[in-house]
Amino acid sequence: MHAARLIDLTKFYFLGDNIVRALRGVSADFPMGDFVAIMGSSGSGKSTLLNLLGALDRPTGGQYILAGYDVGTLNDDDLSEIRNRLIGFIFQSYNLIPQYTVLENIQVPLHYRSNRRTIGSTEINRCLDLAERVGLAERLDHRPFQLSGGQQQRVAIARALVNDPEIILADEPTGNLDSVTEKEIMDLLTALNREGRTIILVTHETSVARRARHQIVMKDGLIHSEGMLITDGEK
Amino acid sequence: MPFANTLRTVRLALKSLLLHKLRSGLTMLGIVFGVFSVIAMLAIGEGASAQAQAQVLALGATNIIVLTVKPPPDSQQNSSGGGRRGFVVPQYGLLRSDYDLLTSTLPTISGAVRMRELVSEVRYLQRTLNCRLVGTTTEYAEMNHLQLLRGRFLSDQDEADMANVCVIGAETASTLFPLEDPLGQIIQVRTHRYTIIGVMRSRTASAAIGGSLSGQDFNKDVYIPLSTFRVRVGDIVFTRLSGTFSAEQVELSQITLKVRDMKDVVATSEVVKESLSRTHGAKSDFDVIVPLELLRQADQIRHIFNIVLGSIAAISLVVGGIGIMNIMLATVTERTREIGIRRALGARQRDIIHQFLTETIVLAGSGGLIGILLGLSTPLAFQGLKVIVQNFVLEQESGNSQMSKMFTEMEPRIAWWSLPVAFGISVGIGVIFGLYPARSAAKMDPIEALRHE
Numbered sequence: 001m002h003a004a005r006l007i008d009l010t011k012f013y014f015l016g017d018n019i020v021r022a023l024r025g026v027s028a029d030f031p032m033g034d035f036v037a038i039m040g041s042s043g044s045g046k047s048t049l050l051n052l053l054g055a056l057d058r059p060t061g062g063q064y065i066l067a068g069y070d071v072g073t074l075n076d077d078d079l080s081e082i083r084n085r086l087i088g089f090i091f092q093s094y095n096l097i098p099q100y101t102v103l104e105n106i107q108v109p110l111h112y113r114s115n116r117r118t119i120g121s122t123e124i125n126r127c128l129d130l131a132e133r134v135g136l137a138e139r140l141d142h143r144p145f146q147l148s149g150g151q152q153q154r155v156a157i158a159r160a161l162v163n164d165p166e167i168i169l170a171d172e173p174t175g176n177l178d179s180v181t182e183k184e185i186m187d188l189l190t191a192l193n194r195e196g197r198t199i200i201l202v203t204h205e206t207s208v209a210r211r212a213r214h215q216i217v218m219k220d221g222l223i224h225s226e227g228m229l230i231t232d233g234e235k
Numbered sequence: 236m237p238f239a240n241t242l243r244t245v246r247l248a249l250k251s252l253l254l255h256k257l258r259s260g261l262t263m264l265g266i267v268f269g270v271f272s273v274i275a276m277l278a279i280g281e282g283a284s285a286q287a288q289a290q291v292l293a294l295g296a297t298n299i300i301v302l303t304v305k306p307p308p309d310s311q312q313n314s315s316g317g318g319r320r321g322f323v324v325p326q327y328g329l330l331r332s333d334y335d336l337l338t339s340t341l342p343t344i345s346g347a348v349r350m351r352e353l354v355s356e357v358r359y360l361q362r363t364l365n366c367r368l369v370g371t372t373t374e375y376a377e378m379n380h381l382q383l384l385r386g387r388f389l390s391d392q393d394e395a396d397m398a399n400v401c402v403i404g405a406e407t408a409s410t411l412f413p414l415e416d417p418l419g420q421i422i423q424v425r426t427h428r429y430t431i432i433g434v435m436r437s438r439t440a441s442a443a444i445g446g447s448l449s450g451q452d453f454n455k456d457v458y459i460p461l462s463t464f465r466v467r468v469g470d471i472v473f474t475r476l477s478g479t480f481s482a483e484q485v486e487l488s489q490i491t492l493k494v495r496d497m498k499d500v501v502a503t504s505e506v507v508k509e510s511l512s513r514t515h516g517a518k519s520d521f522d523v524i525v526p527l528e529l530l531r532q533a534d535q536i537r538h539i540f541n542i543v544l545g546s547i548a549a550i551s552l553v554v555g556g557i558g559i560m561n562i563m564l565a566t567v568t569e570r571t572r573e574i575g576i577r578r579a580l581g582a583r584q585r586d587i588i589h590q591f592l593t594e595t596i597v598l599a600g601s602g603g604l605i606g607i608l609l610g611l612s613t614p615l616a617f618q619g620l621k622v623i624v625q626n627f628v629l630e631q632e633s634g635n636s637q638m639s640k641m642f643t644e645m646e647p648r649i650a651w652w653s654l655p656v657a658f659g660i661s662v663g664i665g666v667i668f669g670l671y672p673a674r675s676a677a678k679m680d681p682i683e684a685l686r687h688e
């Protein structure tokens with residue numbers, strides 16, 4: 001069973017007379033429970049690929065099949081629903097909502113569920129469990145600016161999990177963190193993967209990439225190489 | 236959307252707004268003052284009209300008042316009355332026969348009273364006062380809603396006897412008899428003496444609306460029987476003015492008709508005008524006043540007043556709305572990244588619209604509520620304004636003029652319907668001026684919004 005399939009996916013940006021070919025035909029299969037690290041030089045199209053995987057955008061050509069949906073054919077509302085239900089995002093710059101507390105930030109995806117939008121005690125308890133899981137049970141009422149980078153990223157991870165998504169997408173999740181915090185975050189993600197969640201992350205760091213099961217290297221909008229390029233020695 | 240969700244949206248909107256307390260507060264000011272001025276202006280308009288209404292009603296809503304008016308000088312030439320050797324005493328005004336005609340021919344009236352008035356000096360011992368000497372019949376008190384304080388009013392017997400009795404107004408009583416009991420005392424008016432049989436209760440002056448009726452101050456009156464007036468004073472009155480005599484002959488000063496049914500008032504007044512015009516011909520020496528019509532006019536004036544004030548208030552509300560829109564546009568730009576985050580987490584475009592619209596509505600609605608609270612304090616604020624105006628603006632002499640009297644006696648009245656309307660309008664303004672910023676927020680591309688610094 002595949003979590004996501006990419007078939008000859010292209011993404012072009014049309015800037016006046018210029019055409020930027022960010023992705024030039026990417027095909028890949030991501031099985032359920034996969035843990036992939038996407039690597040490659042700057043401008044090679046990693047973020048573009050991840051945004052397409054996250055249904056934030058539609059491809060120019062090719063097909064992207066996510067949990068049975070052909071994402072390229074969906075309208076804006078459907079894309080929103082898919083992001084909400086099937087995807088958990090983790091960003092390099094955490095992207096918490098500054099005026100909300102930790103607990104409120106974790107709850108945000110609950111507001112946008114298509115079926116049940118009320119937040120009852122079940123939902124609250126779920127948020128509390130997640131906060132506990134990422135080690136922030138004591139800081140529920142703190143606002144983002146009162147937290148360290150690592151703590152903010154933990155909130156983001158809890159938020160990504162709140163709707164129990166199929167795939168977790170992370171664009172350089174440890175890019176702004178030191179190596180100790182990086183390890184803590186990667187431990188969390190590894191544990192999530194062991195539970196069966198599909199994780200796709202973009203990184204420049206080999207220390208991060210080696211924690212994944214396999215790696216994809218992008219170059220000029222194409223997959224340059226893939227496989228178990230770097231192995232985790234500790235594992 | 237269920238109530239709990241709306242509540243949550245409002246709470247989260249408040250949270251975002253409270254992040255910039257000063258900015259949100261300043262943004263609200265436009266709406267606050269807009270709503271405040273709507274309520275205050277309506278309250279003042281309402282107060283003024285209530286005042287006018289009360290005054291008109293004091294004249295009696297079912298009454299028709301027929302007055303003698305002095306015709307313009309050129310038309311007096313050919314009007315001759317009981318002459319006195321050498322010069323002609325001009326005769327004008329309502330006649331006793333007019334009264335007989337009206338009371339016998341009008342089926343719709345339930346009562347009528349006639350009176351003859353004259354401003355004269357009234358004397359008791361050394362004390363004098365310029366009073367209105369009124370010759371009238373027993374119905375007069377009831378017709379004008381006058382209440383007796385002590386003694387009795389004129390009776391039919393007094394009229395038949397041409398009795399030398401009088402009933403005096405409250406101010407007449409207090410001026411001439413500051414210490415003594417006026418009942419049974421004898422006062423002198425012109426060359427005649429009258430025994431006081433009653434004292435009236437004090438009463439606020441009635442309307443001076445449309446300039447057709449001077450405000451009547453019943454407190455300075457002296458009432459005597461009409462028949463007594465006729466024999467003692469007579470129809471011809473001489474006045475000495477800067478050395479020259481002038482005389483005029485008037486039978487009745489006023490006839491007040493009471494109509495049985497409110498809906499017949501206007502029609503009856505038309506008949507009165509017509510039949511009097513027939514007997515009086517071209518001499519324009521009477522006037523018919525219908526308080527009910529004055530009331531309608533006052534209502535119309537209030538209507539116009541409300542529209543004018545309403546437009547002014549509407550302008551300030553629109554300005555307030557533009558202020559809100561301006562700030563919301565800035566807020567949307569400033570929170571581009573937040574919008575991107577929400578879109579990534581699954582917010583649809585309409586969720587974003589909903590969010591920003593709620594914020595604008597909460598902003599405008601709170602402004603409206605504060606404006607309403609301020610508006611409710613209008614009567615209090617007006618009281619303060621009165622004190623300032625009376626002490627520092629009005630000069631001593633002008634303190635008694637009609638205008639200043641109207642101002643000081645006016646009480647603003649909150650028009651209760653204006654509160655929900657004002658609140659509704661402020662919410663409406665939130666919707667109208669919030670829609671564009673909210674839509675521009677929703678239209679943002681999620682990826683670009685996320686990349687926004």
Ligand SMILES: Nc1ncnc2c1ncn2[C@@H]1O[C@H](COP(=O)(O)OP(=O)(O)OP(=O)(O)O)[C@@H](O)[C@H]1O
Nearest residue numbers: 013015020021022041042043044045046047048049
């Ligand atoms: N909205 C856009 N409009 C035009 N060109 C774009 C747009 N987004 C990305 N690109 C171009 O697409 C290419 C791939 O960009 P992308 O962001 O995917 O690179 P990346 O691999 O994530 O790089 P980095 O490691 O620096 O994050 C780049 O050449 C970039 O300039």
Ligand SMILES: [Mg+2]
Nearest residue numbers: 046047048171
């Ligand atoms: Mg990138």
